[in-house]
Amino acid sequence: MRAIPATMVALKLMLTIVSNVRAAQDMPDPTTIVADKRLAAINRLFESRDGAETDRHYQRAAERYRATHDKEAFGVGLGGAGAEADWEAGGWLDNNDSVLCVRFDWPRERIAIVDRWLKVNADALTALRQASQGQRWHRAYESKTGRLADVDPTAGVVAFRRLARLRALAAARLAVDGRWDEAALESARNLHTAGHLRAAPLLMMQVTAGSIQDLTVEQLIALLPHLSADGLKQVQAACRAAEALPAASGAQRTWAERLYMLDLIEQYHEWARDALRHPHLAEQIESFLALHRTAKGSGLEQAGLKFEPSSFESPDAFRAAVLKTTPEASWRAFMEQEAAYDAWAAEPLHRALPKRAALGERLRQLAGQDPVCRLLGDLDPFSAGHFRVLRATREARRSALDVLIGLHQFRVQHGDWPEKLDALTPGLLISLPKDPFTGRGLRYVRSDAGFVLYSLGEDQADGGGVRGEGAEGDLVFWPPAVPEYR
Numbered sequence: 001m002r003a004i005p006a007t008m009v010a011l012k013l014m015l016t017i018v019s020n021v022r023a024a025q026d027m028p029d030p031t032t033i034v035a036d037k038r039l040a041a042i043n044r045l046f047e048s049r050d051g052a053e054t055d056r057h058y059q060r061a062a063e064r065y066r067a068t069h070d071k072e073a074f075g076v077g078l079g080g081a082g083a084e085a086d087w088e089a090g091g092w093l094d095n096n097d098s099v100l101c102v103r104f105d106w107p108r109e110r111i112a113i114v115d116r117w118l119k120v121n122a123d124a125l126t127a128l129r130q131a132s133q134g135q136r137w138h139r140a141y142e143s144k145t146g147r148l149a150d151v152d153p154t155a156g157v158v159a160f161r162r163l164a165r166l167r168a169l170a171a172a173r174l175a176v177d178g179r180w181d182e183a184a185l186e187s188a189r190n191l192h193t194a195g196h197l198r199a200a201p202l203l204m205m206q207v208t209a210g211s212i213q214d215l216t217v218e219q220l221i222a223l224l225p226h227l228s229a230d231g232l233k234q235v236q237a238a239c240r241a242a243e244a245l246p247a248a249s250g251a252q253r254t255w256a257e258r259l260y261m262l263d264l265i266e267q268y269h270e271w272a273r274d275a276l277r278h279p280h281l282a283e284q285i286e287s288f289l290a291l292h293r294t295a296k297g298s299g300l301e302q303a304g305l306k307f308e309p310s311s312f313e314s315p316d317a318f319r320a321a322v323l324k325t326t327p328e329a330s331w332r333a334f335m336e337q338e339a340a341y342d343a344w345a346a347e348p349l350h351r352a353l354p355k356r357a358a359l360g361e362r363l364r365q366l367a368g369q370d371p372v373c374r375l376l377g378d379l380d381p382f383s384a385g386h387f388r389v390l391r392a393t394r395e396a397r398r399s400a401l402d403v404l405i406g407l408h409q410f411r412v413q414h415g416d417w418p419e420k421l422d423a424l425t426p427g428l429l430i431s432l433p434k435d436p437f438t439g440r441g442l443r444y445v446r447s448d449a450g451f452v453l454y455s456l457g458e459d460q461a462d463g464g465g466v467r468g469e470g471a472e473g474d475l476v477f478w479p480p481a482v483p484e485y486r
Contacts, residue, residue: 051138057131181231360384399433
């Protein structure tokens with residue numbers, strides 16, 4: 001594919017408003033790297049000498065877990081009274097695994113079910129513990145063609161999420177036995193895995209890292225009231241160690257994501273010209289379109305993920321549109337969208353949020369220029385600013401955990417909660433974190449009953465610490481919510 005034409009110079013200048021992008025421009029122009037060299041380019045950027053061994057442990061953990069999970073019955077060997085009992089036992093565990101991670105009053109008759117499940121997954125847990133001892137991780141991609149979409153999925157996003165839940169379940173089991181400090185350390189090591197994933201270039205790896213972090217933060221907050229003074233110190237040290245893991249810079253991730261996008265654009269065009277090339281894309285496109293057909297009234301829509309009508313009725317309609325344009329034109333349209341987004345992202349979040357609707361409209365206009373951008377833009381849940389808001393939410397939760405550890409340490413030392421968060425610095429916290437939604441501190445309200453710690457959240461309105469749903473209401477971190485068993 002030839003280099004970006006001279007007309008793109010202006011767009012490149014627009015990208016310099018973000019420091020991440022300035023650094024990314026010092027790296028090779030994605031369009032100058034031929035398809036069969038892209039995989040090697042990504043690997044050179046993120047490889048390390050110690051990461052390969054860590055990756056082998058992760059792959060072994062994923063393989064061992066998948067071998068157990070994919071048996072004929074999910075709960076095989078758990079019920080102890082035939083296939084029907086296996087299904088019932090496994091189904092209860094599957095429905096309640098997240099609840100079990102943050103509640104430690106397990107029904108007595110169900111404890112044996114979890115014990116059996118942990119036992120059959122003992123090898124996966126051992127490999128996962130070995131993996132999370134590494135300081136650095138580099139995913140060992142395997143591809144005969146060098147194309148970025150043809151990577152080995154062994155240690156993919158689904159495997160990492162399942163393994164994190166398994167480890168959180170193991171931590172909760174320790175808590176059920178009253179081994180609180182051990183439980184918290186086991187849980188905190190999931191932050192290590194999240195730290196490894198943050199070093200990966202793919203956006204979905206960043207999202208997976210965030211979901212693992214969310215689970216861990218929620219579990220650790222539930223464990224905090226039960227920890228000893230030494231346990232609080234150990235958890236604080238483990239959290240800081242996870243944050244200090246080597247990771248790719250934002251500029252490197254931006255560059256890698258754009259290289260992946262260029263590769264995907266080219267594959268869409270190659271598929272449109274010859275359906276035998278990249279046949280997996282037909283299934284992917286059909287799955288995109290199926291989301292729009294089935295989302296209304298489904299659990300997806302109820303969860304707030306609204307899908308607008310698709311721009312294409314069928315894969316054939318998409319193919320016909322792609323054949324009318326070129327890979328170069330699709331890439332230019334994508335980079336125009338990137339420039340518009342980067343201009344918005346250069347502003348602090350609390351100033352950018354009121355402009356989110358205007359950004360969405362601008363991105364939709366730009367996407368209309370190209371069928372590939374239009375297909376991906378039709379996925380409304382991942383539209384303007386979605387991931388930035390998601391990252392901010394997770395940043396606020398993670399910061400809240402640090403504050404809550406400091407608050408519990410203060411209570412152990414002084415017998416009560418402080419009147420203000422300032423009392424935590426500099427002895428227990430180096431500094432107080434900012435609420436990414438306001439640019440000011442997290443809200444801390446002391447009362448006779450204890451305290452409430454919260455962020456104003458996406459709507460930036462102070463609800464006094466009242467939980468909300470979606471974009472409305474506060475993000476309340478303390479007191480923790482207690483879910484019901486399902």
